[in-house]
Amino acid sequence: MTALRRLGLSLMAPAIALVVALALSAAVIALIGQNPATAVRVMFDFGDSPDQQTQAIVVVLNRAVPLFLAGLAVSVAFRMGLFNIGVEGQYRIATVLAAGAGAAVALPGPLHLLFIVVVAMAVGAFWAGIVAVLKVTRGVSEVISSIMLNFIALGLASYLLTGPLRGSPEGASIITTTPIPESGWFPGLNGVLTGLGLAEPRSELYGFLVVAVLVGIAVAVLIKRTRFGFDLRATGMSASAATASGVDARGMVLKAMLISGAIAGLIGMPDLLGDARSYNTEFTAGLGFLGIAVALLGRNSPLGIAFGALLFAFLDRAAIPLQFADIPASVVTIIQGTIVLAVVVANEVARRVTRRQAEGGSAVAPPTSGDGSTGDGQGPGDGPPPDVGPTTGTGTGVGVRNATGEPGRTDSRQGAGA
Amino acid sequence: MKAAALLLAGSMALAACASDETDTGSGDGGGGSASGDELMVGLAYDTGGRGDKSFNDSAYAGVEAAIEELGGEVQELSPNDDGSDRAELLTQLAEQGYDPVIGVGFAYGEIIGDIAAEYPETTFAVVDSSVEEMGAENLTGLLFAEEEGSFLAGAAAALKSETDHIGFVGGVENPLIQKFEAGYVAGAKAVNPDIVIDTQYISPAGDFSGFGDPARGKIVAQGMFDAGADIVYHAAGGSGQGVFEAAAASGGRAIGVDSDQYETVGDPALQAVIMTSMLKRVDNAVESFISDYSEGAVEGGQDIVNDLSTDGVGLSTSGGQIDDIQTQIDEFRQQIIDGEIEVPAIP
Known part of the structure; x- marks a missing residue:
């Protein structure tokens, strides 16, 4: 029963948050003198002809794939109580080096692809690893070091692009790396779409979608079903408790950041291998930061992140039809912002409700006291981002609940999943 | 979460059906060149969009001046924050029957060639990007010295x-x-x-x-x-x-x-x-391109360089x-x- 109720609550919270966010957005749209109902109708208008509709779906999916990977990268670190703001820099440096490496070698088809992807993951992991090493050896807050490394990564990516890896002629208005030869292109999925009886869209659906789904499943299994995932979550909930029960907290910081960085390295791949074929000065920026919002929205669960990424991608596409209806595109930014805010607030409320119910008697596990949430940083470090509150809970596996609060993460699901 | 995902998928499918029914409403959008009497200018901005007091606003001023003289209407579109939907902006404008379609900023140079090839009936222009090597007959580059x-x-x-x-x-x-x-x-x-x-x-x-x-x-x-x-x-x-x-x-x-x-x-x-x-008179360049278009005088496939001799650049x-x-x-x-x-x- 309690499990059911918990599941209900965990779904209720985001649902209420969505409704609140949409109501707020509707109010904003009304305030600027537009009809909210028109706006909603326009946002769901996928076009008139079948090929326009499949095209719209492809646009949404193609946007969602990198967002999903970005959210996933952020969430792995979040689970550990680490706030990896450096995903942005990790994927930019990984993409430029992968593009350069991919253009420099000649390998047969699948091997070439694998090589590019491995380079990207290795570079991303290396860049995130710097953050982890600084944290475990010197106690540098990962928030500070990863932000600073973003600047270095951007500058370095720019130097590589304009210097050693430059492939475009002098004077061309867009600087690009040398394009990756055809053996390094990722096949698209339009064949699958037409096979399903849909009209052929104008753009190619990224084949990397499949890889993203596989990575999502792998992360879900890793977090929920392995010893490593258990240690990761335990350390995220309380480093001191985890250390006391024999988990190497420092090692966990390093491993979590390496995995987070490796996934971050994949963010640029859908576009690089599926469409652009080279890194250039116009390469999509800012996905790492959007990933933080998507991870919050998805409450760090791969399925939730997939939903968050689809929602963001859907809203992003809606900006175009909205403008045709003379509604400013910034409405979309407002909706995205209010949704994230509402979800964070709703999660916190849901967490408190669950706690009160637990205290009310039907608790599965006795509420544990706080783990002394200050000074629970891993190793000699300082604490993770601001605590969301005191800790007690109904977690089934671990006796301690999410003491180290990542902003907005609650985890009534933790129990439900086990 | 699973239910929510299903819900989203469902609503998307519904929406797709819904817009099928309203097909009659928006009519001849996909039909390409509905080159009627009315001038319909499609203007796709660089990131930042309208209100930058500079580049984008200057392009708009040019369109405005042209419309004042020739009549017609303009549809403006701004890209998303990271500019990743630029190609969509141009294709949507072309699909909805806007002609000419103007991309403001060299960032459009990378993609506009492909789109011009897909919509041969529509006339395209791009500000700040050379098109001579793209070989698209319906595309003009508006360059500045x-x-x-x-x-x-x-x-x-x-x-x-x-x-x-x-x-x-x-x-x-x-x-x-x-x-x-x-x-x-x-x-x-x-x-x-x-x-x-x-x-x-x-x-x-x-x-x-x-x-x-x-x-x-x-x-x-x-x-x-x-x-x-x-x-x-x-x-x-x-x-x-x-x-x-x-x-x-x-x-x-x-x-x-x-x-x-x-x-x-x-x-x-x-x-x-x-x-x-x-x-840098982006406004003049855009205005004269549109009036050339209305007179059927756009040659296409080439760059128009606005330099000192044409007062395309100068000192105030x-x-x-x-x-x-x-x-x-x-x-x-x-x-x-x-x-x-x-x-x-x-x-």
Whole structure:
């Protein structure tokens, strides 16, 4: 029963948050003198002809794939109580080096692809690893070091692009790396779409979608079903408790950041291998930061992140039809912002409700006291981002609940999943 | 979460069906060239969109002027924050029957060739990007000889400098902004070969923050004024505000860019330091392209270069601060038009 109720609550919270966010957005749209109902109708208008509709779906999916990977990268670190703001820099440096490496070698088809992807993951992991090493050896807050490394990564990516890896002629208005030869292109999925009886869209659906789904499943299994995932979550909930029960907290910081960085390295791949074929000065920026919002929205669960990424991608596409209806595109930014805010607030409320119910008697596990949430940083470090509150809970596996609060993460699901 | 995902999928499917039914409403959108009597201009902006007091606004002013003269309507679209949906903007405009479709900014240069090929009945133009090698007959590039205008700005700065030390602040170190630098340096050296010129960019290529960061613009320019420069030219979009502030704070002067910034800056204290502005008449170029289109005179497949000879670039005179050197400026201008001076486009 309690499990059911918990599941209900965990779904209720985001649902209420969505409704609140949409109501707020509707109010904003009304305030600027537009009809909210028109706006909603326009946002769901996928076009008139079948090929326009499949095209719209492809646009949404193609946007969602990198967002999903970005959210996933952020969430792995979040689970550990680490706030990896450096995903942005990790994927930019990984993409430029992968593009350069991919253009420099000649390998047969699948091997070439694998090589590019491995380079990207290795570079991303290396860049995130710097953050982890600084944290475990010197106690540098990962928030500070990863932000600073973003600047270095951007500058370095720019130097590589304009210097050693430059492939475009002098004077061309867009600087690009040398394009990756055809053996390094990722096949698209339009064949699958037409096979399903849909009209052929104008753009190619990224084949990397499949890889993203596989990575999502792998992360879900890793977090929920392995010893490593258990240690990761335990350390995220309380480093001191985890250390006391024999988990190497420092090692966990390093491993979590390496995995987070490796996934971050994949963010640029859908576009690089599926469409652009080279890194250039116009390469999509800012996905790492959007990933933080998507991870919050998805409450760090791969399925939730997939939903968050689809929602963001859907809203992003809606900006175009909205403008045709003379509604400013910034409405979309407002909706995205209010949704994230509402979800964070709703999660916190849901967490408190669950706690009160637990205290009310039907608790599965006795509420544990706080783990002394200050000074629970891993190793000699300082604490993770601001605590969301005191800790007690109904977690089934671990006796301690999410003491180290990542902003907005609650985890009534933790129990439900086990 | 699973239920929610299903819900979303369901609502998407529903929406797709719903728009099928309303098919009759929006009619001949996909049909391509509904080239009726009414002029329907599609305008896709660079990131930042309308209201940047510079590039995008200038393009809009051109469209507005054309519509005032010829009638018709304009549909404006801004890309998302990271500019990843630019291709969608252009195709949607073409699909909805807008013709001509104009992409504002060189970032469209990468994709507009493919889209022009997909919609051969629609006439396309792109500002700041060369199309000659793309081989699309329905695509025109609207280019500017920024280096020529910047040459005059450099000459003016060198003529007016009392310390023989001037500066250049670029927004982003990309090939487009390097044209400004190249012309400016050449112009200054033409007046005074021994002049000291500080050049600095706010952000590296690929990082577009340098066009919208007045605080960093101010720091960079302040450094130049502190080092002894007395006139600084900026090609840094919104960051230029900071350059003007630095000039006002240190008693120096500045040169604006793109539009006549003496008129647009607003603040009288900053107005006083704006010696002149290097004008880049995107509005004129867009307006004349649209009127060519309405007369059926667009040749396509080629670039239209707006330079000093067509007044596509030039120096503004508002404020009267360069009136005393106007004859020398005019001489340089004539020499460039006549080809006696060749201005480099690469620093």
